[in-house]
Amino acid sequence: MGLRFEIVAEDRATGARAGLLHTPHGIVETPVFMPVGTAGTVKGMTQGQLEELGVQILLANTYHLYLRPGYETIRELGGLHRFMAWPRPILTDSGGFQVLSLKSLGRVTEDGVWFKSHLDGSSHFLSPERAIEVQLALGADIIMPLDECVAYPASREAVQRAVKLTGRWARRAKEDLSASQGTGGWGLGTRETPSVPNSRPPASETQLSAQSQITNHKSPITSPLPPAPTPSLFGIVQGGVDKDLRRQSVEAVLELEFEGYALGGLSVGEPKAEMYEVAEYTAQLLPRDRPRYLMGVGTPEDLVECVARGIDMFDCVLPTRNARNGSAFTSQGKVIIKNTKYAREESPLDPACECPVCRRYSRSYIRHLFVAGEMLGAILTTQHNLHFYVDRMRKIRQSLLFGAFAEFHSRARSQA
Amino acid sequence: MGLRFEIVAEDRATGARAGLLHTPHGIVETPVFMPVGTAGTVKGMTQGQLEELGVQILLANTYHLYLRPGYETIRELGGLHRFMAWPRPILTDSGGFQVLSLKSLGRVTEDGVWFKSHLDGSSHFLSPERAIEVQLALGADIIMPLDECVAYPASREAVQRAVKLTGRWARRAKEDLSASQGTGGWGLGTRETPSVPNSRPPASETQLSAQSQITNHKSPITSPLPPAPTPSLFGIVQGGVDKDLRRQSVEAVLELEFEGYALGGLSVGEPKAEMYEVAEYTAQLLPRDRPRYLMGVGTPEDLVECVARGIDMFDCVLPTRNARNGSAFTSQGKVIIKNTKYAREESPLDPACECPVCRRYSRSYIRHLFVAGEMLGAILTTQHNLHFYVDRMRKIRQSLLFGAFAEFHSRARSQA
Secondary structure, three states, X not given: OOOEEEEEEEOOOOOOEEEEEEEOOEEEEEOEEEOEOOOOOOOOOOHHHHHHHOOOOEEEOHHHHHHOOOHHHHHHOOOHHHHOOOOOOEEEOOOHHHHHHOOOOOEEOOOOEEEEOOOOOOXXXXXXXXXXXXXXXXXXXXXXXXXXXXXXXXXXXXXXXXXXXXXXXXXXXXXXHHHHHOOOOOOOOOOOOOOOHHHOOOHHHXXXXXXXXXXXXXXXXXXXXXXXXXXXXXEEEOOOOOHHHHHHHHHHHHHHOOOEEEXXXXXXXXOHHHHHHHHHHHHOOOOOOOOXXXXXXXXXXXXXXXXXXXXXXXXXXXXXXHHHOOEEEEOOEEEEOOOHHHOOXXXXXXXXXXXXXXXXXXXXXXXXXXXOOOHHHHHHHHHHHHHHHHHHHHHHHHHHHOOOHHHHHHHHHHHO | OOOEEXXXXXXXXXXXXXXXXXXXXXXXXXXXXXXXXXXXXXXXXXXXXXXXXXXXXXXEOHHHHHHOOOHXXXXXXXXXXXXXOOOOOEXXXXXXXXXHHXXXXXXXXXXXXXXXXXXXXXXXXXXXXXXXXXXXXXXXXXXXXXXXXXXXXXXXXXXXXXXXXXXXXHHHHHHHHHHHHOOOOOOOOOOOOOOOHHHOOOHHHHHHHHHHHHHOOOOOOOXXXXXXXXXXXXXXXXXXXXXXXXXXXXXXXXHHOOOEEEEOOOOOOOOHHHHHHHHHHHHOOOOOOOOEEEXXXXXXXXXXXXXXXXXXXXXXXXXXXXXXXOEEXXXXXXXXXXXXXXOOOOOOOOOOOOOHHHHHOOHHHHHHHHHOOOHHHHHHHHHHHHHHHHHHHHHHHHHHHOOOHHHHHHHHHXXX
């Protein structure tokens, strides 16, 4: 059990809580927003910029890293933290969501999912055990079991089938992780671990030689290799917008006891009100003393609304993807920066914002960068948007610590 | 006369010198390398990163800024420094090189150059006076007159024609600048200045209102608007690789007395040895007490070799453009980072480098970023390459200050 979750403040009226999530790579303050670093990089940001923004934990996509550069490569290089030079916590997803949503011709069987790479069309098979194996190789702090996420709308039968399959896969994932954990980290003891290609020495030796190589440099790349982490596995609740199925799914994962619980299958097309209702309903079925993670959500409003429904962790591509499309989140709503009306506007993206971008650059300049197709446009807007999200979470947490969440919540609602 | 050039150390044997270039936006230590910020941004770098790298002066391209966002826009927004939030010195070229080299159907007449925009095919006319007017609007510290640069190889007649035309255009540029300077900065007194569109107030008022607008923000974007700068005009020497024509061109510009002298028409295809020889021959014809700028040069070796030939200033797209193509300059030569052999290499781009990139990231990670098409690959490699150039110049300057340039020079030669 690598994860310790400590609740430091709670809002009686709503069940919103502020906590501390103790991970092998440090303590994460919750509620927390996790920027998405799909391929081991948050697009356009340096790791130093993320640290400066106060990003405490990243999400990385197993599917993408599995295909490129490959999980054996990352394992040999000492795991994802070391590979991408990010010393703070990382959560990896199972890869299942991408397999099923990237239209990679994912074909679900009892054993797992067959899919074709979006890069070269090659065929791959992802099973609950494989998903654990790959994530152990990546070495994240928090890992997710393979699940089946059904798009909205779907028949009750389809959702029920997914709930049951997700439950059976959760058990297999848990059992596989338990088996591999007895034999040390980095997934070396995992049943399915293939022999390391090219007759290279096993990872532990590679790590040692890499480390001594590093100390020969004037400038070491990263801090010394941390001990092989013990990842924490979360359980995923499916069930679409059907409360009965959500309850069934909760019961199935609770029986297995996970270190945290994730709400999957939301924000996949259902009306916002239903999403909030299902999140609230599901969260209150989960144990108080474990972190709750709402996968793939959401807008700045969603963050407040779902913290108010008992959620502790979020991830979403919105702040980063919108930024690359020239859409900035601001205290006055979205700013579509390419708009002609900003061509001569000297004010920053958000006059109320104190981020490094708003302290230095004007809307007119950032608009020019987008119009001219310059990378710096996406870089600055990403930095600003991530600051907006991180800052929003910081303010939510502060309001919880000082007993003012209700006020924050109602003010946020009136502004939305 | 806005520019004061002070020589602080000289190498007797070669004529290499270390100096201080006093500009309206601060003091530049020479010899200096100017990164190219084509459209008002050094591709992939934030202005803060450039400052941290120790970049002292940027080059911006008049041609690109003239077309987009337009020089009236930049003038209204308080000039290029303010627009791009770069408080340090800027040099702008005349636009002529792009007009003639971007194959924009540039047609040279006695009056100037007709060209078509590479963006929308629209027709434009650039005269010596227009080039000054546009650059005054941009508000750079150092500006360049329109010249005709001939590709290599060229007939003696073509080069001679260009030398003469460049001389006549230099006179017109100088006279135009003198006429406009009497009436205040920002090009408002320039003969050809069109009325400001949309009946907006003249720039001085715009600046004031912009300034008071800024102080109403919690976070001012930039430092207070500096006084309208008095730009320094350099003279450009053409003449290809023909020493006789170079001498004629030097004589023509010296007669007009400029605040600095630029060597144009080099690094356009001629053999390296000829480039060095012509640079040396030309530099020694120029007055000792004025800065000498070798336009568009060059490789790291070129920097040392041309400082040894009396050059003080350089600009080149090599470090930034190569970086975006995945080619890193290192103490061990070029590293083509996409090469498969780096896939599992934990050492930094350059083990001897102390830049923020080499202190943190491995070759394997940066290779992965390029292979995956991630922006961060270009960002990190650009940051490293610029550090390599800036650091190289810093070391050259140090060797001059401490009387060790000959040693530095011969060591650089033996490593090349």
